[in-house]
Amino acid sequence: MRKSLRSLGTISIFAAGLVSALIGAPQRSFAGSLSPSVIAMFPKQVGEFAYADLKSARQYSWFPQLREQLLPSRFRQFEQFLTSAGVDPNSQVDELAWGAIGDGKSTNEEIVGVALGSYDPSSTEARFKQQKMPMTDLHGYHLYAFGSGSGPGDIFFMFIDSNTAAFGYRKALEQLIDVRGGAAESLLTNDKLFPLINEANGSGVIWGVLDQNYAHLAMHQLIPQASQFPQAAAIIGRINAMMISAEADQGINAHFQAVCASTDDANLLAAALQAGLMYRRYQESQGDPDLAGALGQVTVTPSGDRLKVDAPVSQDQLMGLIKSKALAVSM
Numbered sequence: 001m002r003k004s005l006r007s008l009g010t011i012s013i014f015a016a017g018l019v020s021a022l023i024g025a026p027q028r029s030f031a032g033s034l035s036p037s038v039i040a041m042f043p044k045q046v047g048e049f050a051y052a053d054l055k056s057a058r059q060y061s062w063f064p065q066l067r068e069q070l071l072p073s074r075f076r077q078f079e080q081f082l083t084s085a086g087v088d089p090n091s092q093v094d095e096l097a098w099g100a101i102g103d104g105k106s107t108n109e110e111i112v113g114v115a116l117g118s119y120d121p122s123s124t125e126a127r128f129k130q131q132k133m134p135m136t137d138l139h140g141y142h143l144y145a146f147g148s149g150s151g152p153g154d155i156f157f158m159f160i161d162s163n164t165a166a167f168g169y170r171k172a173l174e175q176l177i178d179v180r181g182g183a184a185e186s187l188l189t190n191d192k193l194f195p196l197i198n199e200a201n202g203s204g205v206i207w208g209v210l211d212q213n214y215a216h217l218a219m220h221q222l223i224p225q226a227s228q229f230p231q232a233a234a235i236i237g238r239i240n241a242m243m244i245s246a247e248a249d250q251g252i253n254a255h256f257q258a259v260c261a262s263t264d265d266a267n268l269l270a271a272a273l274q275a276g277l278m279y280r281r282y283q284e285s286q287g288d289p290d291l292a293g294a295l296g297q298v299t300v301t302p303s304g305d306r307l308k309v310d311a312p313v314s315q316d317q318l319m320g321l322i323k324s325k326a327l328a329v330s331m
Contacts, residue, residue, distance in 0.1 A: 033202035034097055036188070038114055041166075043175040044185040046099035046112075049197055050208030055094040057205050060248055078113070078167050081146045081157055085127040093117040099187070100214070101172055112168035112176050114160075121159040136170075139177050143170065196241055196259070203255070204245030215242035219258065232272045235265045256309040266302040273309070274300045 034051045042049065057063045079089040095116040102109025125142060128135065134145040136156075146155045157167045166176055178184035188194055196209045210218055219236045238261035247253045260266040277298055284292040298311045 034095065038097055038116065038164075039194075039197060039201075040186045040188050041114060041160075041176055041179060042097075042099045042112065042187040043101060043172075043179055044187055044190050045101050045175075046187050046190070046193065047102060047211040048100040048208070048214040049187065049193065050098055051201070051206065052096045053094075053205045054096055057248065058090070077146060077155060078115075078157070081144075081155075081167070082124075082165075084131065085124040087119060087124055089115075092119060098168075101175070102213075110169045110172035110175070112166065112172035115165045115167065116163060117165075119159060119162050119165060121162060125159070138174065139181060141177060143173060192241070196243055200243045200245060203243075204247045207243070207245035210242040210244075212240050215239050215258065218242055232269065235260065235269050235272075238262075238265060252313045254309075254311040254313070256311070258307040260305045260307060263302070263305055266305055266307045269307050270300050270302040273307070 039049075079093075082089050082093075093115045096113060097116075098111065098113035100109050100111055125144075128144050136143045136145070141158045141160075143156045143158045146157060154170070155167055156170050156173050157165065158173065159165050160180075166173060168176075175184060179186045187197070193209060193211050200207045200209050216236060216239060219239060219242070239258050240261060241259040243255075243257045243259075245255045247255075258266075258269070260269060277295055277300065281292050281295040284295065294311070294313050297313070298309065301308045301310075
């Protein structure tokens with residue numbers, strides 16, 4: 001169960017979808033910026049953090065179709081959770097932020113998310129009570145279970161105020177509550193991840209930051225052949241973090257940055273990725289011309305200790321990719 005929920009993280013949405021599967025000039029874009037007060041709600045030990053400006057994304061004609069392929073199954077279950085209580089996620093949830101707590105390798109990680117919008121907690125909780133939904137009181141918060149309330153894969157939900165709802169595994173929600181109560185340190189005190197979150201914040205309609213463990217996993221998804229080349233595998237093993245964002249208008253422009261251990265590592269990894277893209281484009285040229293054309297727009301540039309990848313997709317290319325389900329993620 002938890003393995004499927006981990007797809008709620010940025011790795012599946014970005015690395016396996018917007019970067020490795022695709023990739024017309026970029027159009028004028030809109031960037032989502034998350035309030036530091038929301039970031040401060042998350043526990044310090046979060047290793048993967050992401051944000052989606054759903055209100056902005058909904059204005060694009062392609063978003064409903066892309067959304068079905070990219071959004072994780074657990075978020076769809078969360079939407080069902082709200083819908084059952086008379087809340088319309090498509091109009092009332094404006095922003096979504098989520099984090100993963102784990103080592104990036106084990107399936108025993110904890111996911112916690114915050115949905116910003118406009119809610120009526122009293123009315124919704126009355127509906128939950130009427131439906132006899134399992135509920136637990138914890139430090140003044142009401143945690144409602146999507147499931148029996150005792151299963152290892154159950155997701156829980158709670159209101160923080162009329163504009164903020166939180167969901168995730170119980171342990172992760174307990175940690176969020178501890179942060180709010182001052183009993184635990186927040187993500188703002190994570191001196192490795194928070195500076196990168198601060199840098200990524202506002203860089204796209206969707207953006208995310210991965211620590212070392214999650215970055216290693218994402219890179220292996222991006223370059224699955226890397227294990228066949230010891231030098232490339234060694235460089236990936238030294239990557240310190242990753243930032244990913246996606247701007248949008250008529251199409252999508254995805255940006256990917258790997259924070260490498262050195263300038264030499266960034267240069268070598270750039271050469272390996274460029275070669276891999278050329279080979280992938282050749283492979284797809286006959287069977288999936290939309291994907292091959294998109295791959296032809298990808299640029300790979302080393303910059304100091306960072307490897308930067310820009311992947312623009314025009315609206316026509318994007319619709320072709322959606323139709324062929326090239327961006328679909330199994331969750």
